[in-house]
Amino acid sequence: MNMLKKTLLLLGILITLPALAISxxxxKDQGLIGEANSGYIAIVETSSPELVKLVKQVNTKRKSAYAQIAKRNNIDxxxxxxxxxxxxxQRLSPGEFYQDNLGRWVQK
Known part of the structure; x- marks a missing residue:
């Protein structure tokens, strides 16, 4: 019986983990990440493994898209x-963060 409870608890945790992932x-809405002046996203202040993973995923996709555009237009x-x-x-919503030309985080 005790093993069954542990198994059900573990199963419940595994099911809810994807729901805990942040989009x-x-x-952006929570001010955790912002648009860096490099064309990529970056963590504004406090980091976590979840945020690092999200930033890496988004920036990998952006870099791939940028590379395709650059190749198509023969530019860097x-x-x-x-x-x-x-x-x-320009497309940021009020309250979201971006990095100015000096690298400072600014809230729109």
């Missing part, structure tokens, strides 16, 4: 990322 929008990926940073900053 990009939630992290840094140019694509810089232009993306400008556009992403």
């Amino acid at each position: 990009l929008d939630e992290a 990926i840094a140019q694509v990322a810089a232009r993306a940073a400008e556009k992403l900053e």
